[in-house]
Amino acid sequence: MRLEPKPSPSIVHTLLYPAGAIVATLLVASLLVMAAGASPFNVFWLVLKGAAGSQFALVETLTRATPLIFTGLAVAVAFRAKLWNIGAEAQLYIGAVMTVVLGTGAVTLPSLALIPLIMISAMFAGALLLLGPALLKTRFGVDEVVTTLLLNFIILLFVSMLLEGVLKDPMGLGWPQSKRIIAEAQLPRLIQGKRLHFGFVIAIASALVTWVIMKKTVLGYEMRAVGHNGEAARFAGIPVNRVLMKTALLSGGLAALAGFSEVAGLKGNLTLDLSPGYGYTGIVVAMLAMLNPLGVIAAAIFVAGIFVGADAMSRSAGVPSYIAQVMVATALLTMVTAIMLTRFRIRWR
Amino acid sequence: MEAFEILFTTSLWVAAIRIASPLIFATMGELICERAGVLNLGIEGIMTVGAFAGWFAVYAGGDLWFGVIAAALAGAAFGLLHGVLTVPLGLSQHVTGIGITLLATSLTYFIYRIALPEVTSPPKIESFQPLAIPVLSDIPLVGPALFNQTPLTYLAYATVAIVAWVLYRTPAGLAVRAAGENPSSVEAQGISVTAVRVGAVMAGSALMAIGGAFLTMSAFNSFFFEMINGRGWICIALVVFGSWRPGKALVGAILFAAFDAYQVRLQQVTGGIVPYQVFLMLPYVLSILALIAVARRATYPKALMVPYQKGER
Numbered sequence: 192m193r194l195e196p197k198p199s200p201s202i203v204h205t206l207l208y209p210a211g212a213i214v215a216t217l218l219v220a221s222l223l224v225m226a227a228g229a230s231p232f233n234v235f236w237l238v239l240k241g242a243a244g245s246q247f248a249l250v251e252t253l254t255r256a257t258p259l260i261f262t263g264l265a266v267a268v269a270f271r272a273k274l275w276n277i278g279a280e281a282q283l284y285i286g287a288v289m290t291v292v293l294g295t296g297a298v299t300l301p302s303l304a305l306i307p308l309i310m311i312s313a314m315f316a317g318a319l320l321l322l323g324p325a326l327l328k329t330r331f332g333v334d335e336v337v338t339t340l341l342l343n344f345i346i347l348l349f350v351s352m353l354l355e356g357v358l359k360d361p362m363g364l365g366w367p368q369s370k371r372i373i374a375e376a377q378l379p380r381l382i383q384g385k386r387l388h389f390g391f392v393i394a395i396a397s398a399l400v401t402w403v404i405m406k407k408t409v410l411g412y413e414m415r416a417v418g419h420n421g422e423a424a425r426f427a428g429i430p431v432n433r434v435l436m437k438t439a440l441l442s443g444g445l446a447a448l449a450g451f452s453e454v455a456g457l458k459g460n461l462t463l464d465l466s467p468g469y470g471y472t473g474i475v476v477a478m479l480a481m482l483n484p485l486g487v488i489a490a491a492i493f494v495a496g497i498f499v500g501a502d503a504m505s506r507s508a509g510v511p512s513y514i515a516q517v518m519v520a521t522a523l524l525t526m527v528t529a530i531m532l533t534r535f536r537i538r539w540r
Numbered sequence: 541m542e543a544f545e546i547l548f549t550t551s552l553w554v555a556a557i558r559i560a561s562p563l564i565f566a567t568m569g570e571l572i573c574e575r576a577g578v579l580n581l582g583i584e585g586i587m588t589v590g591a592f593a594g595w596f597a598v599y600a601g602g603d604l605w606f607g608v609i610a611a612a613l614a615g616a617a618f619g620l621l622h623g624v625l626t627v628p629l630g631l632s633q634h635v636t637g638i639g640i641t642l643l644a645t646s647l648t649y650f651i652y653r654i655a656l657p658e659v660t661s662p663p664k665i666e667s668f669q670p671l672a673i674p675v676l677s678d679i680p681l682v683g684p685a686l687f688n689q690t691p692l693t694y695l696a697y698a699t700v701a702i703v704a705w706v707l708y709r710t711p712a713g714l715a716v717r718a719a720g721e722n723p724s725s726v727e728a729q730g731i732s733v734t735a736v737r738v739g740a741v742m743a744g745s746a747l748m749a750i751g752g753a754f755l756t757m758s759a760f761n762s763f764f765f766e767m768i769n770g771r772g773w774i775c776i777a778l779v780v781f782g783s784w785r786p787g788k789a790l791v792g793a794i795l796f797a798a799f800d801a802y803q804v805r806l807q808q809v810t811g812g813i814v815p816y817q818v819f820l821m822l823p824y825v826l827s828i829l830a831l832i833a834v835a836r837r838a839t840y841p842k843a844l845m846v847p848y849q850k851g852e853r
Contacts (some may be wrong), residue, residue, distance in 0.1 A: 192628060193850050223647075227654045275634050327828075331835040334780065336581065336634065338831065340773040341824045348824075352817035474638055511653035516646030523639040524621075527631050 194535040204533045212525035219521045220514060227510045234508050241503025242496035247385075248503070254386045254457065256488075256495035258283070258466065260394035261449035262473025263480060263487040264401050269321075269442035271405065271482050272414040273421070274328075274435055276321055278339030279446040280470025281346035285320050286313035286447025288350060290454040291358060291369040291461045294376030302375045309376060310393075310451055317447020318440040320346070325439035329432040343470065351463055358461070369461040378456035390452030395488060397445060402484040404441070414438055446470065475523045481530060494519055546805045553685035553798070557693060560797035562587075562754040564696040566775040567782070567789045568703045569615075569747030574779055575707065576740035577720035577843040581637025582622045583748050584772030585644030589614045590749025592648045595756035595763045596655065598665045607757055608692070608750060615749020616742045618644050623738035630847035641772075649765060667761035668692050692750075692758040699747065704786040716740050720841035723848040733848045748772070770824065777827040781834055784841060792830070799826055 221231035242252050262279040269276035289312045298305060324342065327333040353359075354367035362370075378389040405411040413434045416424040425431050453465055476494055480486030501515035546552055566587055573580040580586075594611035598604055618640055625636045656663070668690035677687040707713035718726045719736045726733050751771075756763045778796065782789025803819040 194630060223650060226651075270635075277638065327832060327835075331832055332838065333828075333831045333835045337773060337777050337780070338828055341770070341777070341828055344770045344773075345821050345824045348817040348821045352815045355817075356815060471638070471642065474635070475642070478635055511650050513646050513650040513653060517643065517650055520639055520643035520646055524625065524636065524643065527635055527639070528625065528629060531629060531631055 192537055192539045194531075195538055197534060197536050200533045208529035208532045209526060212522065212529040215525045216518055216522045220518050223514060223517060224510055227514075229508050229510050234504055234510055234514075237504035237508055238497065238500035240500070242500030248499065250382065250385045250387045252492060252496045252499045253391055254388070254495075255499050256491040257388075257391045257394050257456070258449040258453050258469045259472055259476050259491035259495055260391075260398060260488055261452065262446050262469050263476030263491050264398055264484055265442045265444075265446035265449075266473045266477035267480060267482040267484055267487055268401060268405070268414070268445065269438055270477060271418050272435060272438040273418040274325060274438050274442065275336045276324075276339055276439070276442050276446075277336055277474070278321065278324065278342045278470070279442075279449070279473045280466060280468065281339070281343045282317035282320050282443045282446035283450040283453075283466050283470050284346050284350050285316045286450030287454045287461050287465055288353065288358070288450070289313040289316045289447070290376070290451045291372060294372035294455060295370040296373050299373070300375065302377075305375045306378065306455070309455065310448065313447045313451040314444035317443040317445075317450075319443070321439040321443030321446075322436065325435055329435055347463070350461070354461065354463065360460070367463060371459045372455060376455055377459065378452070386457060388452075388456030390456035393448065393452060394491075397448060398484050398488050401441075401445070405484055410434070410437060446473070449473075472519065475519050478523055479526055542809050543806055546802060546809070548681070549805075550681055550684050552801050552805060553681060554688070555801040555804075556794065556798040557685050557689055558759055558797075559800050560793045561689070561693045561696045562751040562759065563771060563775055563778065563793040563797060564790060565699060565751030565754060566748045566772060567778045567793055568699050568786060569744040569751065570775050570779045571782070571784060571786060571789055572703065572707075572716065572744035572747070573619075573741050574844055575720045575784060575841055576716045576737045576744075577723065577841055577846065577848070578623070578626055578737055578741050579633045579637060579845050580619075580622060580640075580741060580744060580748075581634060581776070582618055582640030582644060582745065583637075583775060584768055584770070585641035585648075586615050586618050586745050586748045587752030587755075587768045587772050588648050589618060589644045590752030591756045591767060592652060592752075592763050593749065594753030595665060596652075598757065599663060604666075604668055604757060608695075608753055611749045611753035612746040615752075616746040618749075619742035619745025620738065622745065623741035627737045627741070627847070628734050630849075633845050652763065652765075662762040662764050664761045665757070667756075668758040690758045692754050695750075696754075700786050700790045707786065717841075719848075720843050723843050723846075727850060733850070737848070748775075751775075774823070774827055777831055780838055781827075781830045783834065783838060796823065796826065796830075799823060 224231045224234045241248055243249055265279045290309050293309045293312055324335040324338040327338055328335045354369060358369045360368050360370045381387045413429050416429055417431050417434050421431055449469055454461055476487055476490045479490035497518055498515045501512045505512035566583060570580055570583055590611035593614035594607040597607040597610035622636060622640050625631045626633045670688050670690055673687040677683045715726055715731050715736045719733050723733045726736060755767055778789055778792045781792040800823045803822050807816055807819045
């Protein structure tokens with residue numbers, strides 16, 4: 192068999208194949224639900240209800256989507272330039288560290304000055320963290336996949352060290368957690384008494400800004416050119432290495448905002464379980480969005496809905512909530528296959 | 541100089557070989573995949589699957605070797621999935637690999653939860669026990685380290701020899717290497733590049749899974765979450781460090797493991813002045829430094845990550 196590019200992908204296929212990917216994902220999930228001794232329809236209904244069935248559910252889904260928008264954007268930007276940043280998890284944690292370093296009373300400023308200061312510092316830290324692997328890639332030819340992956344483990348241990356050392360809350364009863372951030376550093380809640388916070392607004396704004404950068408600026412054009420064909424881009428006079436550096440700074444900064452927003456908007460302090468793999472899930476979000484920054488918003492809400500819905504379902508139907516991760520991973524694999532099928536035709540022999 | 545004396549203790553080297561064993565299996569597995577031209581980032585998840593499948597087969601009443609086979613088959617199944625998606629369908633090997641890791645890991649945890657709903661602490665199995673090889677194990681220092689280990693460690697040594705022999709001395713190995721260097725030459729021989737690559741990914745994934753199973757069936761005797769803990773990613777670094785050669789990769793794995801065993805012992809010597817996290821970081825930092833050291837003269841298989849289309853040049 193061989194793959195032939197289609198001259199112009201048909202609209203029917205563009206809709207049909209992704210729909211097929213969703214059906215395939217639901218089929219896989221159904222098998223697992225049945226293996227767990229429950230009825231798929233009941234379980235899917237409970238997931239849907241838990242994700243979007245009430246105001247509480249919707250608010251919870253949007254809250255969970257917030258960090259995923261940031262990490263999804265980080266991955267989308269990097270992958271567009273074929274910079275394989277698998278380290279959004281580490282960049283998220285570094286952003287969170289900066290937030291508690293500056294936000295727990297070391298600096299006292301009014302909110303309108305303090306919050307932007309913390310945001311910029313967090314982005315700066317995340318950007319620097321990805322600059323390392325990007326420099327190693329361009330200067331020494333070290334594969335960034337491995338370095339960013341290994342940095343996830345290094346940074347998590349570093350955070351653990353800080354939480355048991357200099358950042359440890361003396362009032363924390365011995366738990367490895369930081370002090371709570373001061374009131375001026377907290378992001379306001381969007382709805383009184385609900386968990387949804389201003390971080391969601393920042394996430395949407397970041398997606399819009401990223402979209403403008405990717406589609407309307409020279410840098411965005413260069414990033415796409417480098418990702419499409421690095422050799423050709425170099426030949427056309429694009430400074431490939433410099434573009435990769437800028438991509439790394441942007442990507443690392445976006446991922447760090449996830450950590451900032453989780454601490455300043457939701458948790459109030461830093462613990463070792465701040466992120467249940469948001470950095471890795473960001474890869475799924477970015478791919479489902481086909482690396483489109485605006486698509487990231489929808490994909491993040493979709494993925495967050497599955498997680499929130501599965502948590503609620505798991506409490507009532509007794510199917511382990513790990514089903515959510517299985518569905519998300521399956522959706523990733525089926526969706527990349529579907530996207531390929533809309534662009535290529537399979538010729539048997 | 542206590543920190544230096546540790547290097548001459550038998551227990552350090554016994555531990556080093558024990559730590560190296562799962563890495564040897566998984567590194568050989570990744571090496572086969574990459575030699576055929578396919579990067580397999582599914583390694584971390586496939587090791588998790590292997591760790592669970594091997595342990596669970598024994599827990600369910602199977603023989604220990606049956607557990608090893610169960611792990612290998614489970615690994616090969618995920619290898620088949622990775623192979624089909626990346627070779628004939630030509631999907632991004634990075635994205636697919638990460639997807640396989642996410643899928644394999646979450647599926648394992650899901651199945652663990654439905655298979656053992658009520659357990660609070662993970663059940664234990666009768667794991668592989670050390671088997672002293674007569675005469676050889678009596679050699680001071682090296683003897684107990686190399687020749688008083690479990691049968692799975694001996695299988696790891698054998699795997700290196702077999703992988704090296706197959707790659708360099710058999711037609712199948714030649715086809716695998718050619719598929720990773722110059723796939724059209726394989727096609728010119730009338731051999732299907734797709735079959736060679738998918739086959740290599742399946743075989744490699746089976747080895748990764750056995751590496752995972754070593755943890756639950758030989759190093760420890762039960763399965764717990766997140767037990768692979770980045771070992772798969774380390775193995776990817778070890779393949780680069782070993783410049784895609786089984787012998788060099790073996791040396792790399794043992795050096796890495798010796799360092800890992802050494803840092804654990806060094807923690808006790810320093811007596812808590814340096815935070816323990818610093819020591820735990822060292823193996824990961826060392827991997828990055830090793831990559832930087834070899835990067836300039838690394839010779840990747842030329843067709844690594846290049847999808848092959850029949851009749852295209």
